[in-house]
Amino acid sequence: MNKDLTVGSPDRVVFRFCLPLFGSIIFQQLYNIADSFVAGKFVGEEALAAVGNSYEITLIFIAFAFGCNIGCSVITAQFFGAGRFKELKTAVSTTLIASGALCALLMALGALFGGQLLHLINTPDEVFEASKLYLDIYILSLPFVFYYNIATGIFSALGNSKTPFIFLMCSSLSNIAVDILFTTKLSFIFTHGVDGVAWATFLCQGVSCILSLIFAFRSLNTIKTEGRAPIFDGVILKRIASIAVPSILQQSFISVGNIVIQGVINGFRTGVMAGYSASVKLNNLVITSLTTVGNGISNFTAQNIGAQKRPRVREGFRAGLKLVWIICLPLAALYFFAGRYLVYIFLDSPSDAALGTGIEFLRIVAPFYPLISAKLIADGVLRGAGMMKKFMVSTFTDLILRVVLAEILSKTALGSTGIWLAWPIGWAVATVLSVMFYRSGGWSAENKNGGAAGQ
Secondary structure, three states, X not given: OOOOOOOOOHHHHHHHHHHHHHHHHHHHHHHHHHHHHHHHHHHXXXXXXXXXXXXXXHHHHHHHHHHHHHHHHHHXXXXXXXXXXXXXXXXXXXXXXXXXXXXXXXXXXHHHHHHHHHHHOOOOHHHHHHHHHHHHHHHHOHHHHHHHHHHHHHHHHOOOOHHHHHHHHHHHHHHHHHHHHHHOOOHHHOOOOHHHHHHHHHHHHHHHHHXXXXXXXXXXXXXXXXXXXXXXOHHHHHHHHHHHHHXXXXXXXHHHHHHHHHHHHOOOOHHHHHHHHHHHHHHHHHHHHHHHHHHHHHHHHHHHHHOOOOHHHHHHHHHHHHHHHHHHHHHHHHHHHHHHHHHOOOOOOOOHHHXXXXXXXXXXXXXXXXXXXXXHHHHHHHHHOOOHHHHHHHHHHHHHHHHHHHHHHHOOOOOHHHHHHHHHHHHHHHHHHHHHHHHOOHHHOOOOOOOOOOO
């Protein structure tokens, strides 16, 4: 059901809209967590290391899909808030066409250079073949990844966060069952174990994507327009790209940074790789979930800017901040005090190095979740208002600090501990920048080009 985010109590609107988004991303992350869980539990520590190693590269592809999502979502939400429904439909079809071309290009590049990327991050010989196999199968699923993200962007722009949550809940739980089936009862079909995990994810992502697109188009059909909306519009594509490209660059550089960090980690032994693979999945579950709440604030901001109700943006920021703190404080405590038991989710009998690495990483980063959550909500306002330059400045500052410090500190007596310390330092500096940019109030300025604030 489509929902107008420009009316009603901002607290109530934000909570009702963002909580299903939070639930959706929890189940979305279960895809990757399920892969690591099954690989570690039913195949072995080397399989877990291989899945975690490939995961850092798959994040590059996800970055492009996320950029298409947020570009479509923000511009569509602005048109929805302004009541410009014909342009709204054109924005959706334009995104679908442009994203299809981009997806095809990425699939070709991934097929050609996947092995070189794995060599680039110093993938150990004992996990290279399994990592490459997992990556190759994942690349085949890219159309599902792209179009699912666009479908969820459409739902979010129209204020509907419940429908994608239902789809993801069902498909993610199914993915766990199929993962286990493919690596146990049907393991004779697959050669390495990790290929069974990868094909299970491919199957479940495909079902989720197709169902989401069907229901997204049904939602669009309920919006009546005078005359047929153009299928493609270069001017609208430029507006979408003005949001999507910086988001893609941001996510891509974060992924590249993570790959560089993964290369540093690969310089240590397999146990450290496996422990990091388990703990970083748990960390990404929190960060991605909080980022999704920030994306909800982007939609709230975009609709209200489109409707010329800019004072509600500040109220939406405060509501978003309350929500992420309610979410992240219990998770921070859980990770800090129960990290040992969470690592055992992925490994039955972890080596001392794997267990120690997982516990240490979580204890270092978890106390800083309330801090980074404030950045992500401020970023949501900046994105929804089209203030992408400032958004990128704070994000790249975080990334550069983490990569540089990981490289430097890992070569000191701190060893791998130095890598983990780079996270809170980068987060702290970037949070100060994002909140400062939000408080500057640039989003409150009028803009003649469709409601987005100037940069």
